[in-house]
Amino acid sequence: MSQPDIRVRRTRTLLRDALVELIEVKGFDRITVGELTTRAMISRAAFYRNYRDKYELVEQIFDEAMTEMTTLDGDTRSPGERWADFLKHIDGYHRLYGALLGKKGSPWFTDRMRAALAAMVSTHLPDQTADDLLPSVVSAMFLQSIVWWLESGRPVPPEQIAAQSSRLVRAVLQTTAGP
Structure with missing residues (x-):
């Protein structure tokens, strides 16, 4: 898959930065596309060329990370290594995830992340089903590990929090x- 051109990457970076700044000030739910584009200094047309709404902006970042973590074709990484790589992604976007999962964040995103982690966990538990308690509890543990790590200022490297939570x-x- 080829990289988007430099203008698209620049627009996406500006929007992500603006999103984080606005979440920290207003909270995710109160942000409008107009405020995002004004803060990012881009046109509404540029926003809508890349995303249908603010939710898709967040989903794209998260979906890219989840795809990287769950893709198995030719992937020789262990589940623990994939988890550490996912936490490296979170580390790279720590302001965004900290804002989305923090006090002014988005319950929508927290639920989305928990569900995605539960689905991932379910694939590693062949005798479990998606509606069982275990994937839900494990995903909540992973999510809480991420929240603690972010709120604590990422006191340990991603590999270490991955090992501890695992x-x-x-x-x-x-x-x-x-027994």
Whole structure:
């Protein structure tokens, strides 16, 4: 897949930066496309050439990361390595994720992220179904690990928080496996 041209990348970067700044000031739910384009200093037409609304702007960033984490074709990374790479992505966009998952963030995004993590977890639990408690609990643990890490100022590298959260999840999985 080819990279978008420099103007598209610049527009996307400006919009992402504006989104973070506005979330920190107003909260995600109160932001309008007009405010985003004004803060980013781009036209509404440029926004709508790239996204249908502010939700798609956020979804694109998150979906790219989830695709990278869950794509298995020819991928030799272990689930733990994919999780660490996902946390590296979060680290790279820490202001955005911190804003979206923080106090002025978006319940919509938190729910979306939890559901995506639960779906990912379900693929690693072949005897479980998507509506079981276990994927929901594990995804909540992963999400809370991310929130804690961001709110604490990312005190450890992504690889370390990945290892710590993975150990917690393994303990839950071992406990639910029974005697």
